[in-house]
Amino acid sequence: MxxxxxxxxxxxxxxxxxxxxxxxxxxxxxxxxxxxxxxxxxxxxxxxxxxxxxxxxxxxxxxxxxxxxxxxxxxxxxxxxxxxxxxxxxxxxxxxxxxxxxxxxxxxxxxxxxxxxxxxxxxxxxxxxxTVPARPPAIYFVHPGPDGTWWPKFQEFGNAYLPAIVSESARLAFGQLRPGDVLVATTRYNQALGLGVVAPSSDSTAAGLPATELTCPVKWWIPHAAEMNANTFLVAAAFGRTKHWTRIRQAYEAQHPELLAVLNTHFPPAEPDPLSTVPLQKFPSNQILFGPPGTGKTYATAAWAVAIIEGRKVSEVEAEYYANREALQALLQTYRLRGQVEFVTFHQSFSYEDFVEGIKPTLATDDDDEEAEALSYRIEPGVFRTLSERGAAAINLWHQQQGLSSTALATPLDFTSVYTQFVATLEDKLLKGEEVVFKTKSDTAIVFDGFSPKGNLWVRHKKGQKEEPFTVSGFRLRKLYDKFKTVAEIQNVTNDITATIKGANTSAYWAVFNAFKEFEGQVAPVASPIEISNKSAWPNLLQGLVADPAAAKLAANKLDYAQVAAEILADAPRFVLIIDEINRGNVSNIFGELITLLEDDKRGGQLNAMNLKLPYSKASFQVPPNLYLLGTMNTADRSIEALDTALRRRFSFSEMPPKPNLLKAVAGVELGPLLTALNERIEYLSSRDHCLGHAWLMGVNSLEELRDAFHHKIIPQLQEYFYGNWARIRQILGKAFVEKLTLKVSLLDPVDEYDERPIRYRITDPGQWTVKSFQGLYVVNHAPSVRTSTSATDPGASAE
The missing domain is CATH 3.10.590 (ph1033 like fold)
Known part of the structure; x- marks a missing residue:
């Protein structure tokens, strides 16, 4: 299930x-x-x-x-x-x-x-x-509809609910609400409408509510509004974590002192708000988690990434989500959708062109029709350059939002900026229940019916017989926008539009394109895809950098680190690039000349800041200080021997050792002591880099599963560690698991007394591994003895 x-x-x-x-x-x-x-x-x-x-x-x-x-x-x-x-x-x-x-x-x-x-x-x-175990209360904001119009119903029915069309990040966050969490109902323009606590579902009612996607019962303790400081909310998202609990409390205490007792009862001053009330935790810019296989290095990157972004201690994040891994993954996914986290795995074929930038063949494709166009070549940014540009763009936006920049990024209108605002307007009208009608050239009505799963527009003919909506894609609208400067240039609707977008419902496309161009004429001529205004949502701005890489690149290029204060650099949104198996790639080939820019003092805005010209695009490139590299490294991998010394010097290392204390007893076998005993023998015979990780035994719940873990995971790992040396494996596991084979045939030529014949071994039948067999691996209270005799006849005899 x-x-x-x-x-x-x-x-x-x-x-x-x-x-x-x-x-x-x-x-x-x-x-x-x-x-x-x-x-x-x-x-x-x-x-x-x-x-x-x-x-x-x-x-x-x-x-x-x-x-x-x-x-x-x-x-x-x-x-x-x-x-x-x-x-x-x-x-x-x-x-x-x-x-x-x-x-x-x-x-x-x-x-x-x-x-x-x-x-x-x-x-x-x-x-x-x-059932999800209890966790500390979290603080969220929620918008009661456009301009707070649903707030009376929130109070009347004791609920908070989101409309059908909300962002994926808001939907995921809303699904993590627990009884006791704090909700702040806000408008999008610096006004807190009220405070409440999520109640058990039995206390709620949905009677009289409009059809909505998500509903949560809330006890609204403080149904009073409070005006906030400038730039407190400034968000367009429907729901999310709030970073401004301290400001919210202060505003209520100042404007409604009679509510102080209620605040202290239900929202005490010591209410934890790790996103704002404590200084951001400092992390090394470049960090590698290293350890033997199976110690949870990749597993741990989720908690590390969240801790870095939120400026919290890793131990706090791990403790909060210890019993609720799904919630942690949902939070990480939220940051990935917002563009703050990317994941990549290094391998032998991974190159500079994949990581930084390279010339790539592209096949222009329409996502709706999957129609291929001409093959072309263009310079494509890799994941490292992409995330660096997002980080620099975020610093620029953060700098502007703090009111420290007097000039907005004035750029000419482009399709992306206008289309983003056009779609937002349609969404707003849809949420308000307004009918949106586009007129065709023949003056018939085309009705906007919502958004497709890909984010395109659904429209239908108002009086037509066709029941299914028709898709008008942004991809094709952009083609029309690039081809025709005005609608009047479309002389023949069918022929001109078909020739441009290769077949479609031309009348519907003409109607939407006409409405789009009319909307464009109403937009201020200095609008920019990254301009800051009171109607901008900070999370949406970050997500916009993902949707429009050109806007991210523009904002990054406009950033002047000399104008940005140190505290702005320290508080700007953080970005994390997770590099799994970092030692398996050719580091000098992947990073190239950029290895120098990874150092803290050579990043943008730092004392010895450096920039380099990229070989393909010839663009000037800097690594922003808010980009963190988080790598994982398997110490048992032979490729670690070739790890670049320059990389070692620029990364901090955190060991991820096996954690036997996480294991439980199964069928009378103490898995923790068992793993400890095995690793002590391995470390004695080889090194601590070749220990066994606790992950091999984490999912074991029965004797049969324990046998399976040994047969298919642990023993093959030991065979890799001690390749061809079965005597060592027998010294670790004992004769219950590894047996010697006796010669069952007669040799036709007698063995010379000086002839050295290897002893043959094999794994015993897993079905014969009993509870006593496993217990025998850790009940021995003395260290294993290693024979030092020069006898070659039986190098594993001491294991008897």
């Missing part, structure tokens, strides 16, 4: 009544779910995102309605995950979990398809998810 807590949405699905078992069987066997209901249901089906968890259910009631004892239930028949939404409102393609025994849940979901809106507890009951 899939217990993933980070699904983008949760739905319950019904089916045609009367066909019962046959419908259930068809859905599961063919990996789908469909219906034959009305357009209202179709609209809901079209909105189901890929990755959503779904529950196939029956609805029924129990008890006497007359006596007021009637209760609504659903019977959960099957669970699954949406793998494809065909977009026609009729069918979803679903990967169903392994068959389950049907179970009942008391709930109200009667309709054919419904989004679960009753809070986390209801989701856990319906999807049989495990």
């Amino acid at each position: 899939n217990n993933n807590l980070v699904a983008p949405a949760y739905y319950v699905l019904g089916y045609k009544q009367g066909e019962g078992i046959e419908q259930q069987k068809r859905f599961v066997e063919h990996g789908l779910w469909d219906h034959d209901h009305n357009k209202t249901v179709e609209a809901l089906v079209r909105r189901v995102p890929v990755g959503a968890r779904v529950a196939l259910k029956n609805y029924f009631t129990r008890g006497s309605r007359k006596k007021g004892e009637s209760r609504a239930y659903i019977q959960v028949i099957a669970l699954g995950t949406v793998r494809e939404n065909e977009g026609n409102g009729q069918r979803l393609l679903i990967e169903w979990d392994a068959p389950i025994k049907p179970y009942e849940v008391q709930t109200r979901y009667q309709s054919t398809i419904a989004q679960i809106r009753a809070g986390e507890a209801q989701i856990r009951r319906i999807f049989a998810l495990p």
